[in-house]
Amino acid sequence: MKSSSISYKRHRFPPQIIARAVWLYVRFNLSLREVEEMLLQRGIDVSYETVRRWVIKFGPALARNLRQRQNRPGDVWHLDEVAVKISGRKYWLWRAVDQHGVVLHELLRPKRDKRAAKRLLRRLIKRLGFIPKRIITDKLRSYGAAKREVAPGLNHWSHKGLNNRVENSHLPFRKRERTMQRHLSPGGLQMFVATHSAIRNCFSVPARRRSALTIRYHRLEAFDAWNGATQAA
Numbered sequence: 001m002k003s004s005s006i007s008y009k010r011h012r013f014p015p016q017i018i019a020r021a022v023w024l025y026v027r028f029n030l031s032l033r034e035v036e037e038m039l040l041q042r043g044i045d046v047s048y049e050t051v052r053r054w055v056i057k058f059g060p061a062l063a064r065n066l067r068q069r070q071n072r073p074g075d076v077w078h079l080d081e082v083a084v085k086i087s088g089r090k091y092w093l094w095r096a097v098d099q100h101g102v103v104l105h106e107l108l109r110p111k112r113d114k115r116a117a118k119r120l121l122r123r124l125i126k127r128l129g130f131i132p133k134r135i136i137t138d139k140l141r142s143y144g145a146a147k148r149e150v151a152p153g154l155n156h157w158s159h160k161g162l163n164n165r166v167e168n169s170h171l172p173f174r175k176r177e178r179t180m181q182r183h184l185s186p187g188g189l190q191m192f193v194a195t196h197s198a199i200r201n202c203f204s205v206p207a208r209r210r211s212a213l214t215i216r217y218h219r220l221e222a223f224d225a226w227n228g229a230t231q232a233a
Helices: 015-027 033-042 048-068 114-128 139-149 164-180 184-204 210-228
Strands: 076-086 089-098 103-109 132-135 153-160
Touching: 015 033, 015 048, 015 184, 015 210, 033 048, 048 076, 048 089, 048 184, 076 114, 076 164, 076 184, 089 114, 089 164, 089 184, 103 114, 103 184, 132 139, 139 153, 164 184, 184 210
Parallel strands: 076 132, 132 153
Antiparallel strands: 076 089, 089 103
16 A cells, blocks of 8 residues: 655655654653664764654654554454543543554543543544444443444443453553653644554554464564655665
C-alpha cells in the first residue's frame, strides 16, 4: 500500500537519523535526554529539544502511514477508559483494542459519560469501516446507552472479568506516562498516544507468534513496514 508522502526538506539531519530518533523515543520507554545520549554515542550531536520537535512534527504522519499498512483488525472490540491528569485537571482516555490486543483507537475526553462513549463508537466504526461481531466492556452504563443509539443490534457483553484484554493494554501506556512525567496539553497527549499506539501495534509480537523464529520474522516484517512508512531508507 502506498504511504502518504513525508517531506524532510530544510532539515539539517538526513531522514534516517530523524526517523531513528522518533522510533527510539516512541517505541521504548526513553526520555528525550536518553535519546539524545544514545544518538551522541553514535556520533550524532542532536539536542533533546530537537528530538521533541521531530516527534511532534513527524510522529502523526508516521503513525498514519503505519495504520495504512495495518491488517484488518479483529471483529471483537474491547472498550475501556483510563484516567489521566493534564495540568492538574482530570481527563479520560477512552481506548479500544481487538481480541488480539491491537489498539484500534484512543480518544481523550474531559468526561466519562454517554456522549464520550458514543463518539468513541462512531469513530471506531467510521475509521475501520465495519460493525464488529461483539463489543466487550466493563459495567459502565454509558457503553450500553451509547450502543443503543449508535448500533442497536450490536452484541454487547458487559462484565468486569471479561475485559482483561484492554486493561492489560493500558500497561504500556502507563509505563510510558511515568517516563514522560507529565502531560502539557490535551492535544499533545492525543497526538502522542496515537503515534505510540501505531508504532507499538507494528512492533509488538502477537501472542500467536511466540516461537523464536516467528518472533524474528515478525520483527523483520515490522522493520520493513517502518522503512516504508518513514520513506527514509
